[in-house]
Amino acid sequence: MNGKVDxxxxxxxxxxxxxxxxxxxxxFIQERExxxxxxxxxxxxxxxxxxxxxxxxxxxxxxxxAEFKAYADDGKMAQCELNKLG
Numbered sequence: 001m002n003g004k005v006d007x008x009x010x011x012x013x014x015x016x017x018x019x020x021x022x023x024x025x026x027x028f029i030q031e032r033e034x035x036x037x038x039x040x041x042x043x044x045x046x047x048x049x050x051x052x053x054x055x056x057x058x059x060x061x062x063x064x065x066a067e068f069k070a071y072a073d074d075g076k077m078a079q080c081e082l083n084k085l086g
């Protein structure tokens with residue numbers, strides 16, 4: 001029985017994190033990606049320092065998105081586990 005409770009907690013955590021991601025994080029990432037793209041288009045190709053800064057910021061945004069997607073994936077796996085337990 002304790003296993004089902006733990007799985008249910010994982011599913012609920014995933015649900016909450018997906019909701020937060022969709023409502024707050026995803027729009028933020030989209031806005032920042034657009035800003036980074038605009039900055040990339042404006043920076044001189046020879047300015048490797050500024051290009052590296054843009055790349056680093058984009059890497060952070062990608063990592064943030066991946067973190068939330070990992071929670072969503074865990075929730076899907078937990079749901080499958082719960083379904084198997086019946």
